Amino acid sequence: MQIDDRKSVVIDFFQQFNRTTTALLLLDYDGTLAPFQTDRHQAYPYPGIVPILERIIGSGRTKLAIVSGRPVIEIQNLLSQLTDFEIWGAHGLEHLSADGFYRRTEIExxxxxxxxxxxxxxxxxxxxxxxxxxxxxxxxxxxxxxxxxxxxxxxxxxxxxxxxxxxxxxxxxxxxxxxxxxxARPDKGDVIDAILKTTDAATPVAFLGDDFTDEDAFRVLNGRGLSVLVRHEYRKTIADAWLQPPQELIDFLATWSDIAGMGTR
Ligand SMILES: [Mg+2]
Known part of the structure; x- marks a missing residue:
């Protein structure tokens, strides 16, 4: 796929979102929203990210979920300013709904x-x-x-x-x-699968991730939603698009926020 195609799928996605009332934004955390840190408990999002996510949630036109390998509690601590979002932790073993209902899957x-x-x-x-x-x-x-x-x-x-x-x-x-x-299971693909099962087929869905474990999510989303690799250097991926953090990521989320905000004016 050419670089231009990778940009045009993003533009197409936003045009689709523009025509609908709600969308689903699914985000990996480490390496995607937040740069890696030696102390992983200090790995906060890139500057500017949290206010944009707040605006996106506040628009009421986007359901936001973090899908991470981290336990739910760590995501809560690192995103403590944010409310009204869903967390899938430990690759989907843990789930905290936006209204605070917690569930953990038992392992064999x-x-x-x-x-x-x-x-x-x-x-x-x-x-x-x-x-x-x-x-x-x-x-x-x-x-x-x-x-x-x-x-x-x-x-x-x-x-x-x-x-x-x-x-x-x-x-x-x-x-x-x-x-x-x-x-081995659940993995992030199982999370996307579970989310899609409760999502209207016409709702635009995007998942952004950086790591090899995110490829499971990209695979399940392929043909149904937008999959985006967020990474400084390109690597082989099945994602539809590639964004270099932090600037291209911020631009993507800001565009999302603008479109979500238009519906509330
Ligand atoms: Mg990651």
Whole structure:
């Protein structure tokens, strides 16, 4: 696909939104709305993003949902100024509706046992200080470590977690700054699927994400909505469009806000 085609799908999408009353804006968090930080609890959105999202929600013409690998509570903390939006956390294991109803999906006991085993190994390997225990998974973070420390951690993980590769119900996910071992399902594609099931077929839907786990969401959305890769450098993707953050992302969200706002005037 040519760069011009990637821009024109966005223009087409906004024209469609212009003709309807409501739309659905689905956003990944890390690497999409917020730049990566060594301290992941300080990874706030790019300047200017939160006020635009506030305007979008306030227009009443957009249902906004964050779809993240993070637990719901962390997204709430990082977006504490925002209200009236939905959060899908831990790749869809957790769901907090816009009106505050919380639901968590149970994981298969066998899958849970394997996750515990992987966790025990990390403890014995002395890697717990860089480990994050999450709903349905464990992430090892190496952002901020020196190149030689990263290499050391990676080879230790390779050694200890190798046996979990390809195990039924388990997925090993390399992400920007670490690796995660988690329950294979739900994934972000399952989240999009669940959202689409309760959405009118004529409602415009867009999903923006940066990472490999977002490809599951792009795949499910393909042919039904707009999928957008948000990333500084282009990489191979099945997304319809590509935006470079923060400026192109801000322009995209500002356009969204303008169109949503027109309906309320
Ligand atoms: Mg991300």
């Amino acid at each position: 006991p066998n899958t849970l046992a394997i996750i515990r085993q992987a966790e025990d190994w990390l403890l014995q390997a002395g890697l717990l200080p860089i480990t994050e225990i999450k709903p349905g998974g464990i992430a090892v973070h190496w952002r901020g470590l020196s190149a030689s420390e990263v290499e050391h951690v990676q080879s230790r993980i390779q050694e200890g977690w190798n046996k979990f590769e390809g195990v039924q119900g388990i997925k090993l996910l390399a992400f920007d700054g670490g690796i995660e071992l988690r329950a």
